[in-house]
Amino acid sequence: MAVDSVTIALVGSGGAGVMTAGQMLLDAAAAVGWYGLMSRSSGPQIRGGEAAAMVRLSPSPVHGPGDRFDLIVAFDWQNVERFAAELPLSADSVIVTDPAQGAVPAVLAASGARIIEMPIKELAARIAGGRVNMVGLGAVAQTVGLPRAGIDAVIAKALGKKGEAAIQASNAGYDAGAKEAAGWGLGLELAAPQGTGAVRWNISGNEAAGLGALKGGVRFCAAYPITPATEILEWLAPNLARTGGTLVQAEDELASITMCLGASFGGVPSLTATAGPGLSLMTEAIGLGVASETPVVIIDVQRGGPSTGIPTKSEQSDLNIAVYGLHGDAPHLVVGPTSIGDCLFTAQWAVHLAEALQTPCIMLSDQSLGQARAVIDRPADAPFTAGRLLAEGLDGEARYKRYADTPSGISPVAIPGMPGGEHTADGLEHAESALPSSQAADHQTQLDKRLRKLTAFDFGPHWAEIEGEGEVAVVTWGSATGPAREAVKRLEAAGGKARLVAIRLLAPVQPAKLAQALEGVTRVLVVEQTHGAQFHKFLRAHYDLPGSVTVFSRPGPLPIRAREVHEALLSLI
Amino acid sequence: MDTHLKDGAAPVPGDYKSDVKPIWCPGCGDYSVLAGITRAMAAMGLERHNTAVVSGIGCSSRIPAYTSVYGFHGVHGRALAVASGLKLARPDLTVLVFGGDGDGFSIGGNHFLHACRRNVDLTYIVMDNQVYGMTKGQASPTTEADWCESKLTPEGPGVNPIQPVALALSCGANFVARGYSGDPNEVARLIVEGVRHPGFAVIHVLSPCVTFRPEQRSWKGAVHPYGREPTDDPAQAMRAVLEDDGFGLGIFLAGNRRPFHPAVAATAGIAEIEEGFAV
Ligand SMILES: Cc1ncc(C[n+]2csc(CCOP(=O)(O)OP(=O)(O)O)c2C)c(N)n1
Numbered sequence: 001m002a003v004d005s006v007t008i009a010l011v012g013s014g015g016a017g018v019m020t021a022g023q024m025l026l027d028a029a030a031a032v033g034w035y036g037l038m039s040r041s042s043g044p045q046i047r048g049g050e051a052a053a054m055v056r057l058s059p060s061p062v063h064g065p066g067d068r069f070d071l072i073v074a075f076d077w078q079n080v081e082r083f084a085a086e087l088p089l090s091a092d093s094v095i096v097t098d099p100a101q102g103a104v105p106a107v108l109a110a111s112g113a114r115i116i117e118m119p120i121k122e123l124a125a126r127i128a129g130g131r132v133n134m135v136g137l138g139a140v141a142q143t144v145g146l147p148r149a150g151i152d153a154v155i156a157k158a159l160g161k162k163g164e165a166a167i168q169a170s171n172a173g174y175d176a177g178a179k180e181a182a183g184w185g186l187g188l189e190l191a192a193p194q195g196t197g198a199v200r201w202n203i204s205g206n207e208a209a210g211l212g213a214l215k216g217g218v219r220f221c222a223a224y225p226i227t228p229a230t231e232i233l234e235w236l237a238p239n240l241a242r243t244g245g246t247l248v249q250a251e252d253e254l255a256s257i258t259m260c261l262g263a264s265f266g267g268v269p270s271l272t273a274t275a276g277p278g279l280s281l282m283t284e285a286i287g288l289g290v291a292s293e294t295p296v297v298i299i300d301v302q303r304g305g306p307s308t309g310i311p312t313k314s315e316q317s318d319l320n321i322a323v324y325g326l327h328g329d330a331p332h333l334v335v336g337p338t339s340i341g342d343c344l345f346t347a348q349w350a351v352h353l354a355e356a357l358q359t360p361c362i363m364l365s366d367q368s369l370g371q372a373r374a375v376i377d378r379p380a381d382a383p384f385t386a387g388r389l390l391a392e393g394l395d396g397e398a399r400y401k402r403y404a405d406t407p408s409g410i411s412p413v414a415i416p417g418m419p420g421g422e423h424t425a426d427g428l429e430h431a432e433s434a435l436p437s438s439q440a441a442d443h444q445t446q447l448d449k450r451l452r453k454l455t456a457f458d459f460g461p462h463w464a465e466i467e468g469e470g471e472v473a474v475v476t477w478g479s480a481t482g483p484a485r486e487a488v489k490r491l492e493a494a495g496g497k498a499r500l501v502a503i504r505l506l507a508p509v510q511p512a513k514l515a516q517a518l519e520g521v522t523r524v525l526v527v528e529q530t531h532g533a534q535f536h537k538f539l540r541a542h543y544d545l546p547g548s549v550t551v552f553s554r555p556g557p558l559p560i561r562a563r564e565v566h567e568a569l570l571s572l573i
Numbered sequence: 574m575d576t577h578l579k580d581g582a583a584p585v586p587g588d589y590k591s592d593v594k595p596i597w598c599p600g601c602g603d604y605s606v607l608a609g610i611t612r613a614m615a616a617m618g619l620e621r622h623n624t625a626v627v628s629g630i631g632c633s634s635r636i637p638a639y640t641s642v643y644g645f646h647g648v649h650g651r652a653l654a655v656a657s658g659l660k661l662a663r664p665d666l667t668v669l670v671f672g673g674d675g676d677g678f679s680i681g682g683n684h685f686l687h688a689c690r691r692n693v694d695l696t697y698i699v700m701d702n703q704v705y706g707m708t709k710g711q712a713s714p715t716t717e718a719d720w721c722e723s724k725l726t727p728e729g730p731g732v733n734p735i736q737p738v739a740l741a742l743s744c745g746a747n748f749v750a751r752g753y754s755g756d757p758n759e760v761a762r763l764i765v766e767g768v769r770h771p772g773f774a775v776i777h778v779l780s781p782c783v784t785f786r787p788e789q790r791s792w793k794g795a796v797h798p799y800g801r802e803p804t805d806d807p808a809q810a811m812r813a814v815l816e817d818d819g820f821g822l823g824i825f826l827a828g829n830r831r832p833f834h835p836a837v838a839a840t841a842g843i844a845e846i847e848e849g850f851a852v
């Protein structure tokens with residue numbers, strides 16, 4: 001019988017090529033119509049060392065990691081203990097191991113998983129130019145029933161430049177692996193692709209965020225490298241150039257954010273991307289963006305904190321600093337994408353909102369979204385682009401009021417180059433004229449105005465993703481949405497009912513909208529990946545949650561799995 | 574009043590002044606620097622709407638409000654970064670940057686280093702009074718080691734002051750000059766030269782703080798023309814600076830490094846970029 005999801009890990013040290021094999025597996029699966037998700041795990045070494053490519057494949061879209069690994073193919077076991085906790089196994093799992101690499105480490109063998117020996121290295125050595133990762137890939141492909149056409153397309157694409165010999169060696173390695181696996185009879189053949197007919201993309205969350213920014217109209221980026229945000233910059237560098245924009249590698253995060261403010265003051269939508277430590281450095285200048293009403297988007301790809309924490313692993317623990325980290329009363333926008341594909345929508349929306357409301361927008365992505373790669377249906381085009389309310393009728397007769405106290409709170413802005421609109425944007429408190437002022441009335445007016453433009457704005461239906469029905473609701477955000485969504489689907493498949501509310505707009509808060517979304521709910525499960533239940537406390541501070549509230553919150557670095565949320569959900573039913 | 578330049582009429586410094594009254598102490602050197610700035614703007618006939626001034630925080634950083642061009646008054650130390658972003662995004666604008674010695678060399682020191690080596694086409698006027706004026710008289714990075722008037726460092730800072738001009742040269746600034754606020758015409762001339770010179774121009778202006786360093790009134794007698802023609806050789810300029818007593822005025826370096834500017838012509842549309850993701 002065919003299964004509807006398979007989770008596979010390819011494990012090995014640097015030279016084994018596990019990441020390449022994982023990538024090829026995902027690409028090949030995509031080529032034949034399946035969906036998938038690939039995340040990677042590696043030790044703290046810069047290059048080489050232990051690593052694992054973790055791939056989940058399914059005929060339908062994949063929301064998060066599997067509960068456990070169905071299949072592990074190990075090229076070697078070097079230091080695997082360091083991330084054995086990231087490789088959950090059960091007695092139903094299968095470990096394929098090369099006997100020449102020694103026994104299966106006790107931490108993994110203890111799961112009771114079935115162990116199959118395959119002389120991977122020897123098989124590869126028999127082929128001129130043969131590589132272990134292709135042998136492993138062949139075994140996996142055979143096990144999940146991947147049609148040969150998939151790998152043909154991928155090998156041709158990946159190795160086309162290297163010539164015929166390389167292609168032949170890869171094919172031979174693949175076939176050798178597939179032949180070995182033909183007799184295993186593991187029952188892990190994946191069901192046929194369901195084919196939604198949509199164009200499908202193979203994209204990482206960080207790439208999707210970069211694309212969303214471009215689609216939103218960003219044409220300037222200044223940033224300082226930091227894991228796991230760097231890929232946004234690496235993707236943007238050539239693509240901003242192609243679209244006539246500019247990327248600057250700044251000297252630090254203080255420069256990154258203030259360069260963006262300068263560019264944005266010049267009328268060019270701007271973005272910076274960083275992770276927790278960089279966000280901390282930026283907070284003063286984000287306040288400058290609030291006070292001077294200069295739009296800017298900051299993508300924070302969260303990682304384990306505090307301090308330099310666990311740079312390569314995910315967490316959702318920058319919520320507090322993103323929402324509360326600015327000094328003074330500094331209303332600003334905070335949004336969180338709910339999936340890899342949604343990184344595109346949310347980044348594009350963030351640009352639109354920042355520009356429309358003339359204020360900074362922090363987008364809270366995280367490592368598990370940013371650095372994972374998924375096969376998804378091409379996201380629908382969203383209508384959101386940068387559009388700043390520009391000042392009109394600047395005749396120079398009346399003094400232009402940069403910070404005019406309008407009913408919407410949004411003041412029409414003049415951009416350098418517009419005659420008659422000359423003014424000084426200021427981080428000091430100011431009067432409507434933009435002149436510095438320490439008067440109580442001006443402070444009150446400007447504080448009111450800056451808050452009003454956020455509270456009076458209609459954010460439409462995008463403030464949250466709401467699915468399902470029933471008296472039980474799962475309230476979550478960001479990358480926790482994937483496993484929460486899968487847990488709700490499992491409950492529904494078993495005849496249960498639950499609502500899912502994944503909040504995309506974290507600030508400003510939307511109490512009336514959440515109240516409506518939770519109408520009739522008697523039990524709430526809050527799901528998040530923090531140690532201190534930051535999201536739960538945030539909800540408590542700003543919303544009335546109905547009925548009894550249960551919290552599922554735990555820190556990284558291990559990803560939240562659907563099984564955990566499902567169990568928490570069952571305890572509420 | 575904020576009137577427009579009249580068509581045809583030659584601009585005058587008053588066209589670039591706002592009607593805002595400066596908060597500075599009577600006698601502050603920054604008044605004359607402001608006069609030099611508006612004279613320079615008039616001399617160049619800058620279009621107000623295509624000119625932007627950027628500053629950090631400090632007494633000297635108040636200048637944007639006192640001009641009638643576009644301005645950005647930011648946070649302490651980040652003026653050069655704001656200005657770099659603005660100029661890179663809007664190469665069509667003339668961008669000047671203002672600040673004090675604390676703003677530029679202490680909290681903003683890292684940005685100064687990198688602005689010099691990055692060489693974006695900006696003109697940076699740093700008003701050096703060897704003290705933190707706005708926070709009421711603490712030692713700055715250019716204060717002498719034995720200056721004992723600050724409550725924070727009653728025994729004196731005890732560390733050597735940095736030399737802004739030498740620092741700028743060693744970090745690769747493309748145009749380096751020194752002026753004195755008591756001579757606003759010379760300040761204006763240096764600014765004009767700095768703006769016209771492509772790349773990052775640093776104009777170090779000695780501008781006394783009469784409130785916290787009243788003894789700086791004696792600078793009037795100490796300054797002197799530096800007395801040599803500008804060179805385009807940084808090593809030669811550095812030798813001259815090291816021989817100088819810190820009060821020599823003039824242009825030390827007018828170098829010929831190429832300004833930093835990434836290409837801006839679009840070669841692809843978003844749809845084309847998106848195609849790269851299709852499986
Ligand atoms: C992050 C930060 N730290 C400290 C201050 C306080 N502060 C304001 S101006 C200033 C020093 C100004 O000195 P300088 O740049 O030399 O300019 P001057 O006032 O002498 O013209 C300081 C320390 C601040 N505004 N922001």
Ligand code: SF4
Pocket residue numbers: 596597598600601602603632633702706707781782783784785
């Ligand atoms: S404190 Fe010094 S620098 Fe500041 S305005 Fe007064 S005299 Fe000028």
